[in-house]
Amino acid sequence: MNTSLPAPLFEPFPSDGSGFDTDVVVVGVGPAGGVAAAALATYGVRVHAVTVFPWVANGPRAHITNQRAVEVLRDLGIEDTARKQATPWDQMGDTLFTTSLAGEEILRLQTWGTGDQRHGDYLTGSPCPMLDLPQPLMEPILVNAAASRGAVVSFNTEYLDHVQDPDGVTVRFRDGRTGEVFTQRARYLLGFDGARSRIVDQLGLPLEGELARAGTAYIRFRADLSRYTEHRPSILYWIFNSKASFGEIGMGVLRAIQPWEEWIAGWGFDMAAGEPDLSDDKVIAQIRTLVGDPDLQPEIVTKSLWYVNQQHATRYSRGRVFCGGDAVHRHPPSSGLGSNTSVQDAFNLAWKIAFAVKGHAGPGLLESYSDERVPVGKQIVARANQSRKDYANLREWFDHDAEDQVTAGLAKLKEPTPEGVALRERLYEALELKNTEFNAHGVELNQRYESSAVIPDLAVGEEDWSRHRELYLQATTRPGAKIPHAWLVGGDGRRISTLDVTGKGQMTLLTGIAGAAWKHAAEKLDLPFLRTVVVGEPGAIDPYGYWERVREIPEAGALLVRPDGYVAWRHNAEVWDTGEALALLDKALCKVLDRPNRLVDETEAAGGWHQYSTRSVDITVPMHTPDTADA
Secondary structure, three states, X not given: OOOOOOOOOOOOOOOOOOOOOEEXXXXXOOHHHHHHHHHHHHOOOOEEEEOOOOOOOOOOOOOEEOHHHHHHXXXXXXXXXXXXXOEOHHHOEEEEEEOOOOOOEEEEEEOOOOOOOOHHHHHHHOOOOOEEOOHHHHHHHHHHHHHHOOOEEEOOEXXXXXXXXXXXXXXXXXXXXXXXXXXXXXXXXXXXXXXXXHHHHHHOOOEEEEXXXXXXXXXXXXXXXXXXXXXXXXXXXXXXXXXXXXXXXXXXXXXXXXXXXXXXXXXXXXXXXXXXXXOHHHHHHHHHHHXXXXXXXXXXXXXXXXXXXXXEEOOOEEOOEEEOHHHOEEOOOHHHOHHHHHHHHHHHHHHHHHHHHOOOOOHHHHHHHHHHHHHHHHHHHHHHHHHXXXXXXXXXXXXXXXXXXXXXXXXXXXXXXXHHHHHHHHHHHHHHHOHHHHOOHHHHHOOOOOOOOOOOOOOOOOOOOOOOOOOOOOOOOOOOOEOOOOEEEOOOOOEEEOOOOOOOOOEEEEEEOOOHHHHHHHHHHOOOOEEEEEEOEOOOEOOOOHHHHHOOOOOOOEEEEOOOOEEEEEEOOOOOOHHHHHHHHHHHHHHHHOOOOOOOOHHHHHOOOOOOOOOOOOOOOOOOOOOOOOO
């Protein structure tokens, strides 16, 4: 009997002679790991994404998908797919504060940029809407994009440990189906393995803050609540009720997962008293209280407890191993910043890894990852926890001496007395403060990077914030800021955003019709990772004048935009000479990417250009050798 096995029909990790099984191992396929795998595969990098689980997230978890995260999906070509799966923007934000869904309504707040006073800000700030896209819907989109573009995705594969050296990382895994332990050799390891990150622990990344400082019960259930919600659509309904008044928030919440039939009911519990009773009887009674329907028959899907964390890493990498997402910033879901920040961690890192793998950049570029993302992680951890604390002001009218503090407090709130007036005025002030959680456009889009991958514009001083930095986007082309969105018109006559003509895994030189010197300089550089966009030429015309209003540089100036959409450098002055533009552009690219400057001297810059493109070029070989006999 012939026991030899046939040759494999497919080899997921074919040898390329480099000694590496894959370029990058990504641990985790949540929002961060999924984006990293999809982006790297899109950029042509060999990537192996692994997860210990048999499939993607099995619960709704994160859901708010802000404009910046949707911009990332847009850049990866999957925005339309996400929009088809998500609860649309106009159904997200008529947020209620009420005694129950069927009970008395006390307050309402137009949230997530849906309101009359803020919607225009959001439309001006981005070509993308906000979405409500729970993780079980987002993650398959990312995994599909990664796999269809060449990534190898392995489920039931547990990351165990790694050993790194100056050239690469040897990663050890266990196959969850067979128990077999195996290793892979990669250039880089990316740890997006969640709040209990094994990789963060193994690296010994420094963490600041505290874990489990408050507890919340989350019950996922099914019930048709459309008669209470369809006419006032929101994905969050806050319930003032004495039976759900414990903790910082001090309210119950009903979160719509699939409007209006799948929900999460949540309420705080006293950790000092141990885990709460989550028997079916208790849980169903609490859901009926929050809904205000004593006859409701909810179908309980899952019961869980989660704990409020306030912790962030002060460094995201060591050597060739990089971490991101919940592994390095751990916080409650308030403000809807978790998955959005995770997506942006991965998008910031992926292009840098790709440039390093392809030899377009030196090691200094990768050092910029921590420098840029650590301050963001610290900020959003603080913001999410502060948003929880700000609920206290909304409960000032509770009568804490009464048996039913909500009912008694509500009677005082309605009194036609000076005391009643004062309570109502303070309640509206508290509602206004919640805009820093629910309409925090600036928190979402005003990130500013300072690192070696950003060259400051020394011609301008410190940025002056004309409005509340957390509430309002301040679009600018200052280096370190995201390129402003402005509608242009493409070659087919359709509107395209400035975000559509930049990104896509490449550096972009952006100039105007008068910037011919910049265009010629980029042609001379002839770099495979640099595109030139001339606003005003066919394919990117500015008939509305929107770009002219926000570019902050003269038409003959230039912007250098990174693949993640952030401005790396700008020249805020007119340049008419190609040689000058060439020297300036090459110097900026070399600084940002940690590349050696290949312009040898002024003579070469003026006439004898030193060619270092990876593309083939014609050369002239002398046909006559000078006679040196008499020399």
